Amino acid sequence: MLHRRRAPLLAGLAAMSTALVLTMTGPAGAQTGSLPPAAVSSAADPFAVSGVQVDISGSNPTTVRDQAIREAQAKAWAELYRRLVPGGGNPPRLSDNEIARLVQGFEIDEEKVSASRYVGAITVRFRPNAVRDALGQSGGATQYVEPPSRPFVILPVTQVDGRTILWQDRTPWRAAWEARQPAAALVPLVVPDGELSDAQAISGEDAIAGNSEALARIAQAYKAGGVVVARTDMPANGPDPARGLTVDVTRYGLDGNRDNQTVQVKGGGSADELMNRAVAAVGTQIDDSWRREHTTATGPEQNTIVSVPLTAVNDWVETRKRLSAVPAVSRTSLMSISRNEALITLTYRGDPEQLAQALARQDLGFARSATAPAGYPPAYPGAPLPVQSADWQLTLLPRGSGAASAGAVPASASPMASPTSLAPSAPMGAGTMGAGAPATMGAPPRNLGTLPAKSLP
Numbered sequence: 338m339l340h341r342r343r344a345p346l347l348a349g350l351a352a353m354s355t356a357l358v359l360t361m362t363g364p365a366g367a368q369t370g371s372l373p374p375a376a377v378s379s380a381a382d383p384f385a386v387s388g389v390q391v392d393i394s395g396s397n398p399t400t401v402r403d404q405a406i407r408e409a410q411a412k413a414w415a416e417l418y419r420r421l422v423p424g425g426g427n428p429p430r431l432s433d434n435e436i437a438r439l440v441q442g443f444e445i446d447e448e449k450v451s452a453s454r455y456v457g458a459i460t461v462r463f464r465p466n467a468v469r470d471a472l473g474q475s476g477g478a479t480q481y482v483e484p485p486s487r488p489f490v491i492l493p494v495t496q497v498d499g500r501t502i503l504w505q506d507r508t509p510w511r512a513a514w515e516a517r518q519p520a521a522a523l524v525p526l527v528v529p530d531g532e533l534s535d536a537q538a539i540s541g542e543d544a545i546a547g548n549s550e551a552l553a554r555i556a557q558a559y560k561a562g563g564v565v566v567a568r569t570d571m572p573a574n575g576p577d578p579a580r581g582l583t584v585d586v587t588r589y590g591l592d593g594n595r596d597n598q599t600v601q602v603k604g605g606g607s608a609d610e611l612m613n614r615a616v617a618a619v620g621t622q623i624d625d626s627w628r629r630e631h632t633t634a635t636g637p638e639q640n641t642i643v644s645v646p647l648t649a650v651n652d653w654v655e656t657r658k659r660l661s662a663v664p665a666v667s668r669t670s671l672m673s674i675s676r677n678e679a680l681i682t683l684t685y686r687g688d689p690e691q692l693a694q695a696l697a698r699q700d701l702g703f704a705r706s707a708t709a710p711a712g713y714p715p716a717y718p719g720a721p722l723p724v725q726s727a728d729w730q731l732t733l734l735p736r737g738s739g740a741a742s743a744g745a746v747p748a749s750a751s752p753m754a755s756p757t758s759l760a761p762s763a764p765m766g767a768g769t770m771g772a773g774a775p776a777t778m779g780a781p782p783r784n785l786g787t788l789p790a791k792s793l794p
Contacts, residue, residue, distance in 0.1 A: 383484035386413035387460040401455045413461035422478040473635030483664035487562035488525035494568040503541030513612035523624040563590040592662035633665040634687025644727035645679040665695040702732040
């Protein structure tokens, strides 16, 4: 009797599972694989290229579809290269198989299939580390821009007759950001939902003033790498298309940096068109500003053992914080630490001179150690390193002095607090920078599936 009572339950669960599988996999012949998490989208992934259009004709539907996917991957690789390489240009010549090895996964956004033709739009996601290795191959770029590892929260603030509005009313400025079409960018932007928790985290006045605690709260709420405040003045009756628009843009990073820019948007067209142009112009400005600050050398990774003198209690925490903001450094492993010195292994791209300039922009001095063995750094990437032997020394510099010596304009001191730097120092285990900092900077590879195809009439 017990067995007979369980059987219908199991049968019902099986039927539900079958229906779920049919819902996820779509029609016969659709792309197989599991759905990626809902939170992962091409708009939040700088290593994804969305909406790649393909139109292929042929005699065999299966062959045509495969050819369309190969063409989409090649087009996406060219677009990603232009996004990540300053000045753009032509990407390195790679075969279809070489490009396929760079691909993490793809999604069929839409498709129309006949016996002799395939028309579709495809999103292609790339493996970040594989892309970094491939950018400089076959006469490619010598430099690339390291995207942020996490998106930024965008706060569209409107000032009307001296009143600061962020959450209270749905202004045309906020509505334009909410209606922004998802598109992958170098710096992904996330528009908050505007729920009560957002209003409790930060107010419009806090955003304008750059309140450190409030900015950190809204960034943590969306697991963001920082916050962008986009403030504009607007008449009470709405935007005036004839006058254009001026937007003050301030980007706050969790690494303690801050960037201020002013975006001028020419008038013309309707009010909605003006708002849309302003949104696009702010996004472009944010990307351009990020490019100027986060350009690093291409090439294979190499390791260097570095000693870090410690003279104060917080020296290691501050060093770790500044290292996390250096695009050229992909990993930092702690080998040993004492009261007076830490010994770390830096994994980076480029040569030591380029690394020194990148470190100087974060006010870190980098010089060869007086006890460094001859012949270092190694003549080729991956060469064995001597155990517990530091060939370079890394020192903390006063804020602003290193950036000036590297020929860069020092970033303004940001009032935004870093959650890592504010928290008590966590125990540091061997092989990591410590519990408060990730072992790998930059956007990491993610295990993504593929969405089912959508057959259009």
